[in-house]
Amino acid sequence: MAQEGTQALSLREIARRAGVSHGAPRRYFPTHLALLSAIAGEGFADLARKIAEEAGDHRAGPRDRLMVLGRSYLDFARNHRGMFELMFRHDLLESNQLGLRETSLPLFRFLVDLVARALPEPGAEPAVVAGALWANLHGIAQLWGWGSLQLATGVDDVEPLLRAALAAHLGPVDR
Amino acid sequence: MAQEGTQALSLREIARRAGVSHGAPRRYFPTHLALLSAIAGEGFADLARKIAEEAGDHRAGPRDRLMVLGRSYLDFARNHRGMFELMFRHDLLESNQLGLRETSLPLFRFLVDLVARALPEPGAEPAVVAGALWANLHGIAQLWGWGSLQLATGVDDVEPLLRAALAAHLGPVDR
């Protein structure tokens, strides 16, 4: 159900699985895009929950928690490919139904907070570093998801890339 | 024409614009996906050409050329949004028609080469660093493209993010 391809998301197919007629969803979602946006919103909520669970351990250091966060992000992208792709479909974010774009803000603030505490020198702007780090995670998730990175780098495990990304943005681990 | 949305890419619409009947494209491309793959292939060729032009100046240092490369990548993503999205559509790369995935390999090799020469210490694996850097560029392009990064970081210019990404993966600029 998590990765059945985009044809399983047709309005009529969704209605069919719900056991209702093809016109029924229209009572609740004015358009197909609105329905998909709602589903994507659920995805963002799931991701936030998962990350809060796994990276929420306050006893661990910020650097370790960022590592866990990154792994959670990549895991989510891999294990829920269809959902991940749906969440970042540009036509959904473009129309911005249900404030979908804002949905990722709390998650980002969590990231900024961790980055601010993990940064070695207080000179760098945490929001910018966090933005660059998020972009890096996201890019790895995307490119890895469709095999480009494996093909290009010859690596078959995503861990070294994650490690490299964190070391790059937060400085080497030994300090 | 570069950003008219996905509905302009319907098989029948393409045929209409070409002034032929809806069945004609089928002579050359067995399926809609194959046609889109061919278009995406053109996109990769364009991007490679643009980058070779702009970052191909051998007199400049590798670090500066990487900066130019990054800017080219982000420019391309911004100025050809529809094409950029098409190029990295997972269903195209999945089906891998016309070896679409391999199309980006020369470009990546170019990147690895530059990274290898720009890296401060020879200890790091250039392919991994290049992969992480590519992912970072790609992530910035994506997230920036739909406004999430602007919203999250409060920045309205990509340049600081690009600078941060390069500094992160290649070390600070003053060395």
Next chain:
DNA sequence: GGCACGCCGTAGACACTGTCTACTCTCTCT
């Protein structure tokens, strides 16, 4: 108690889409 009114779902129409197939036209080669 009768009844109007929302809410919810159904079913059909409409204009699309991608694919498949039968058909025509035109050019080339023998």
Next chain:
DNA sequence: AGAGAGAGTAGACAGTGTCTACGGCGTGCC
């Protein structure tokens, strides 16, 4: 001249998202 291949047309088919008319159903009001 005639056959065959290549290229394009046009119609059918199942499927899609949206729109509209219609039918139950319960609730509140007089």
